[in-house]
Amino acid sequence: MTFRRSILPILTVVVALVVIWYGAAIKMNSTWTFDQAARAGTSPSLSEVIGDTMQQSRPLLPVPHQVVSELWKTTVEKKITSKRSLVYQGFITLKTTLWGFALGIVIGVGLAAIIVLSRIGRLSLMPWAIISQTIPIVALAPIIVILSNAAGAGTLLVPKAIIAAYLSFFPVMVSMVKGLSSPDHMQLDLLRTYGAGPRAVFWKLRVPASMPYFFASLKVSVAAAFVGAVVGELSTSAIAGLGARMLIGSQFGEPMIMWAALFAAAILAGLLIVTIGGLEQILRRAMGGRPV
Amino acid sequence: MRQKDTQFERIAYPVGFGLLVLVLWEIGVHLFNVSPALLPAPSAIGAAIASSAAILWGDWVQTVLKGALNGIWMGSLAGIALALVVDRFVFLKRGLMPVANFFAALPIVGLAPIMVMWFGFDWHSKAAVVAIMVFFPMLVNTLAGLSAADTMQRDLMRTYAAGHVATLMKLRIPAALPFVFTGLKISTTLALIGAIVAEYFGSPIRGMGFRITTEMGRLATDMVWAEIFISALTGTALYGLVALIEKRVTFWHPSHRG
Amino acid sequence: MKKPVIDVSGVDLTFPTNDGAVQALKNVDLQINKGDFVSFIGPSGCGKTTLLRCIAGLETPTDGQLTVNGLTPTEARKARSYGYVFQAAGLYPWRTIGGNVKLPLEIMRFSKEEQAKRVRKVLELVDLEGFEKKYPWQLSGGMQQRASIARALAFDADILLMDEPFGALDEIVRDHLNEQVLKLWARTEKTIAFVTHSIPEAVYLSTKIVVMSPRPGRITDIIESPLPKERPLEIRDSPEFIEIAHRVRDGLRAGHEG
Numbered sequence: 001m002t003f004r005r006s007i008l009p010i011l012t013v014v015v016a017l018v019v020i021w022y023g024a025a026i027k028m029n030s031t032w033t034f035d036q037a038a039r040a041g042t043s044p045s046l047s048e049v050i051g052d053t054m055q056q057s058r059p060l061l062p063v064p065h066q067v068v069s070e071l072w073k074t075t076v077e078k079k080i081t082s083k084r085s086l087v088y089q090g091f092i093t094l095k096t097t098l099w100g101f102a103l104g105i106v107i108g109v110g111l112a113a114i115i116v117l118s119r120i121g122r123l124s125l126m127p128w129a130i131i132s133q134t135i136p137i138v139a140l141a142p143i144i145v146i147l148s149n150a151a152g153a154g155t156l157l158v159p160k161a162i163i164a165a166y167l168s169f170f171p172v173m174v175s176m177v178k179g180l181s182s183p184d185h186m187q188l189d190l191l192r193t194y195g196a197g198p199r200a201v202f203w204k205l206r207v208p209a210s211m212p213y214f215f216a217s218l219k220v221s222v223a224a225a226f227v228g229a230v231v232g233e234l235s236t237s238a239i240a241g242l243g244a245r246m247l248i249g250s251q252f253g254e255p256m257i258m259w260a261a262l263f264a265a266a267i268l269a270g271l272l273i274v275t276i277g278g279l280e281q282i283l284r285r286a287m288g289g290r291p292v
Numbered sequence: 293m294r295q296k297d298t299q300f301e302r303i304a305y306p307v308g309f310g311l312l313v314l315v316l317w318e319i320g321v322h323l324f325n326v327s328p329a330l331l332p333a334p335s336a337i338g339a340a341i342a343s344s345a346a347i348l349w350g351d352w353v354q355t356v357l358k359g360a361l362n363g364i365w366m367g368s369l370a371g372i373a374l375a376l377v378v379d380r381f382v383f384l385k386r387g388l389m390p391v392a393n394f395f396a397a398l399p400i401v402g403l404a405p406i407m408v409m410w411f412g413f414d415w416h417s418k419a420a421v422v423a424i425m426v427f428f429p430m431l432v433n434t435l436a437g438l439s440a441a442d443t444m445q446r447d448l449m450r451t452y453a454a455g456h457v458a459t460l461m462k463l464r465i466p467a468a469l470p471f472v473f474t475g476l477k478i479s480t481t482l483a484l485i486g487a488i489v490a491e492y493f494g495s496p497i498r499g500m501g502f503r504i505t506t507e508m509g510r511l512a513t514d515m516v517w518a519e520i521f522i523s524a525l526t527g528t529a530l531y532g533l534v535a536l537i538e539k540r541v542t543f544w545h546p547s548h549r550g
Numbered sequence: 551m552k553k554p555v556i557d558v559s560g561v562d563l564t565f566p567t568n569d570g571a572v573q574a575l576k577n578v579d580l581q582i583n584k585g586d587f588v589s590f591i592g593p594s595g596c597g598k599t600t601l602l603r604c605i606a607g608l609e610t611p612t613d614g615q616l617t618v619n620g621l622t623p624t625e626a627r628k629a630r631s632y633g634y635v636f637q638a639a640g641l642y643p644w645r646t647i648g649g650n651v652k653l654p655l656e657i658m659r660f661s662k663e664e665q666a667k668r669v670r671k672v673l674e675l676v677d678l679e680g681f682e683k684k685y686p687w688q689l690s691g692g693m694q695q696r697a698s699i700a701r702a703l704a705f706d707a708d709i710l711l712m713d714e715p716f717g718a719l720d721e722i723v724r725d726h727l728n729e730q731v732l733k734l735w736a737r738t739e740k741t742i743a744f745v746t747h748s749i750p751e752a753v754y755l756s757t758k759i760v761v762m763s764p765r766p767g768r769i770t771d772i773i774e775s776p777l778p779k780e781r782p783l784e785i786r787d788s789p790e791f792i793e794i795a796h797r798v799r800d801g802l803r804a805g806h807e808g
Binding site for chain 2: 005006008009010011012013014017120123124126127128130131133134135136137138139140142146220223226227230231234242243247249250253255258259261262265266270273
């Protein structure tokens with residue numbers, strides 16, 4: 001049932017995408033093949049053209065199996081300590097992501113608490129929180145780098161994590177504001193009949209009521225942190241991390257490096273989302289929530 | 293018991309908070325003698341904006357009007373169009389929805405160097421990055437919106453023996469509009485990020501991303517802040533514009549009823 | 551003898567569920583004549599809504615014969631033979647009351663003048679003159695439901711199918727609407743099939759009361775009402791009324807124990 005309903009359609013779409021990709025790659029790369037042939041004065045057959053489009057060293061669009069083999073070379077066949085290992089580079093991006101994610105959670109939850117508890121806080125902070133997300137963070141990136149250096153950060157990890165946190169705090173904050181204000185009048189009145197103070201209302205009612213909202217925001221937030229980490233690497237001229245590999249690939253005109261890094265990023269993002277999703281399920285169940 | 297926010301408060305508090313930050317910043321810079329290369333005072337940034345208005349305008353046209361906006365409309369139209377097609381085929385929809393959702397979560401901005409390689413330094417490569425970044429959230433949101441009409445409303449259309457097109461035009465597209473606008477709001481934010489990052493990988497000698505990197509190299513931090521200010525203003529204005537149109541078009545939605 | 555407008559004979563319907571098949575309708579026989587006001591009453595799960603949906607061609611019976619105006623339900627639906635009123639008003643929030651009533655007319659391609667004329671006429675029929683330009687959310691629940699009845703009347707089908715239309719409204723509003731529905735029925739001479747779970751409502755409105763019971767969904771009693779066509783609200787205190795109500799209650803109880 002689930003196979004026919006969900007897995008089969010997904011597989012079909014993925015296969016279709018791969019087929020389209022091969023088609024596009026052959027089309028795009030053949031220009032170069034024909035140029036080469038014209039220069040050499042030969043006219044290649046169709047099968048020669050197709051064969052050539054799949055094994056150029058600097059293709060416009062590498063075919064999927066080229067990317068996979070490049071990925072294989074730079075993960076399994078490289079020592080993890082090597083700078084060329086995507087496992088090593090991925091680990092650096094992962095570290096940035098997780099720091100940014102953690103920072104984002106702290107900021108998001110903190111802001112949400114202020115917004116829910118204080119009217120003045122809500123009125124003055126909420127619009128700026130929304131505005132913060134409409135500002136292109138990449139423009140701020142270089143400033144974040146020099147300011148955190150001036151503050152004595154020492155490594156690029158700090159500004160990159162700040163950029164990741166900048167993108168990831170927002171989903172947490174929005175969800176937590178919803179969650180902390182989710183108790184209705186009846187529930188609040190019940191606590192008032194017990195003579196509960198604001199502190200008790202917060203910890204005994206608002207916080208537990210907000211937990212499902214909190215967990216629900218984590219997947220979105222970690223994905224945002226990851227995007228932030230990569231954006232951070234791209235815009236701070238980082239020398240390590242998957243984003244840095246894309247930069248290097250671009251500078252040296254090596255498309256294979258870019259594509260491999262891009263794929264590694266997609267895989268890492270997938271792993272992160274699945275892991276956090278699983279964690280969310282476990283936590284939700286441990287807290288007595290119904291399985292969804 | 294609960295105080296209602298007045299219109300005045302809704303504007304005065306955030307503006308007041310913003311001004312407070314600016315004043316503290318200005319005082320802090322003068323008080324601690326912060327080097328302007330590190331952190332210029334707001335007044336210095338204002339001066340930089342005033343004296344380089346022409347440059348800033350040129351950058352804005354290059355990055356926002358040519359790069360970002362072209363990308364937004366191309367990506368949005370493509371996303372909406374594909375959603376309308378896919379919506380007709382349940383099998384395709386089931387398969388595409390999770391895949392598109394996954395893609396929407398990826399750092400697609402990483403395609404920027406490749407797009408620069410394909411489409412060159414000028415705005416075309418920027419628009420391409422923006423279009424791809426915008427495409428997935430638009431696709432996902434439109435698809436979700438097209439399934440937003442509830443069973444009862446669909447049954448109603450069946451009792452009228454309404455065909456696919458009539459159901460689409462009269463019911464499902466109007467019901468999908470709030471979702472489409474959500475997608476558009478996400479898109480405006482992504483678009484500026486994409487257009488600026490793509491300039492880091494190569495651009496003609498104008499554009500906001502180009503200016504930020506070059507001025508940063510010369511330690512002309514006030515110009516960098518000027519660009520940041522303009523980009524922030526643009527981002528907020530674009531978002532606000534979409535929100536305004538949304539309010540006009542989907543005035544009936546519970547979140548907009550006055 | 552006249553041919554019945556709605557003719558149900560030996561209809562079965564089973565739904566496949568995760569816990570095996572559920573028999574929603576078993577061996578249902580029923581004739582509804584022109585101008586009848588027929589109520590379906592029974593506890594939840596007795597298949598009263600399902601039967602109405604079968605008549606409307608929104609569900610397909612697994613076995614048996616069912617004709618509407620001599621056509622199959624699907625053909626009847628395509629021929630726009632009936633107006634359907636759902637449990638909730640289900641008005642489109644992006645259309646005005648007038649626009650909502652116009653919806654079926656647009657789909658059925660009535661001329662512009664005809665649309666305007668009919669909208670005015672049916673809004674008057676349900677006492678909603680002057681609310682044409684209002685939006686649904688600006689009206690009370692009772693008024694919304696009246697608008698949805700107007701929408702069902704707009705294209706002037708001979709049959710009106712109503713699925714617990716007043717279930718969500720409070721008693722006083724419901725009384726008022728019941729009176730109005732009776733007046734409407736007298737004026738338009740439509741054939742009405744009406745699902746309810748309220749005994750007084752069923753007895754007050756109907757010429758024929760169909761008592762149903764669950765597991766499997768079936769008809770346990772059909773009561774022809776001796777009440778006159780002219781029915782003031784006070785009729786509910788008359789001995790005849792109370793007697794029929796008793797019979798309905800007994801029928802429901804028997805079905806519950808059986």
